[in-house]
Amino acid sequence: MRPLDENKSGAQIRACDEAEAFLHSWKSSVRRLRIYRISLCAALFLCLTCLIGYAYYRMDSSIPSVIRVRAQGEQSFYLDLPATGELVSTGAQGESNIPKGMVTIDLREPVVFKNIQNDDYALDVKLFGVWPMKQVDIHVIQDEELIPVGVPVGIYMEANGVLVIGSGEFQGASGETCTPAQNILQSGDYIRALNDVPVSHKEEFIRDIEASGGAEQKITVERNGALLDLYVTPQQSAGGKYKIGVWIRDNTQGVGTMTYIDSAGNFGALGHGINDLDTNTLMELYDGTIYRTKIVSIRKGTAGKPGEMTGMIVYSDDNILGDITYNGKEGIFGKCNPKALALTENEPLPIGLKQEIEKGPAQILCTVDGEAKYYDIEITAVHLDHDQVNRGIELTVTDPELLALTGGIVQGMSGAPIIQNGKLIGAVTHVLVNNPARGYGIFIETMLEQ
Secondary structure, three states: OOOOOOOOOOHHHHHHHHHHHHHHHOOOOHHHHHHHHHHHHHHHHHHHHHHHHHHHHHHHHHHOOOOEOOOEEEEOOOOOEEEEEEEEOOOOOOOOOOOOOOOOOOOOOOOOOOOOOOEEEEEEEEEOOOEEEEEEEEEEOOOOEEEEEEEEEEEEEEEEEEEEEEEEEEEEOOOOEOOOOOOOHHHHHHHHEEEOOOOOOHHHHHHHOHHHHHOOOEEEEEEEEEEEEEEOOOEEOOOOOOEOOEEEEEEEEEEEEEEEEOOEEEEEEEEOOOEOOOOEEEEEEEEEEEEEEEOOOOOOOOEEEEEEEEHHHHOHHHEEEEEEEEOOOOOOEEEEEEHOOOOOOOEEEEEEOOHHHHOEEEEEEEEEEOOEEEEEEEEEEEOOOOOHHHHHHEEOOOHHHHHHHHHHOOOOOOOOEEEEEEEEEEEEEEEEOEEEEEEEEEHHHHHHHO
């Protein structure tokens, strides 16, 4: 309580109290307003930073890391970016023979190359001509023609070693549960050797474990590119055999579509690598063969349930079409024999580079009812620098006949060549599970890297 000032009346005291209260309230309001303004400015700054970062990321991701151009003729690509690019030529020693700053390109306009030398170039891209973004490697290639095939083939591939699918348990000789390899061997390990003896097939590995007599075994595996020596002690099962409790695989089979055959008799197929079904590990190739196959049934794709083409494969020498020499993320590749060359009567087509692909009508060549046919699709997006090499092309099946037969893209159709404007531009690779009419494709130039 304020002490009574005998020189002030009660009314004056109340007026002073009200003035002080008002001043305190005003100061509090000013502080709150200041905090609000600071918070608002910080939020706006954060939002602006995020927008700028996202815009920069979108622009950077829209710039391809590699562009291929033909050595002959005139061709162009259009990035439509507020940026400039300085062109340099990289020779065998990695040094440019173009003086620095001599060739600067405005990337808001189409970039035209005409009869350039058979050399490699680089384009140093700068946003607004100031901030460095990325370097685009420009590879000059000779024009090439490929025979589009679109025919299903049976695939048999042996892994380079024995692949561990996972560990398990079994009943021991005394009825106990045994898990000798648990927390030692991992899913995705490749078994390279047993007691320093190379292992190629699962049968020999199982046989040697059974013959171990329960002695500790040295198992050499490859894990994430490194060799590891692991030690496991087999235990006797209820059936009297020694086991370590692992699921293993050394080969895989399936059906896919051959994409192309080149002038030297080399083929490319699938547009994606062969992965183990359980571990999703890319199978390391030891040996592989493609066979003639016949589609015997088709399960139509529906939303949430991918369809599938089932082929009948007879593993005989008479049905061998060629050898698989490489299994990579871009597909499977190898050498054809004359029987494979007789699969198609299609004429060779020039390849279409990714910067030449347009949104709009195109076709795929595939076999679903006994013979290879062209079916209409729509290319809906082209990702020049997609992180996933197998999804550079987005497409939608529009052909009524193919939709009636398969519902769109189904398993076994991977590798079906994509044709646009008379050029072979890519191959079908994946389907959208929730919409089988939509899917993805790989650029043909990416497949040809291998």
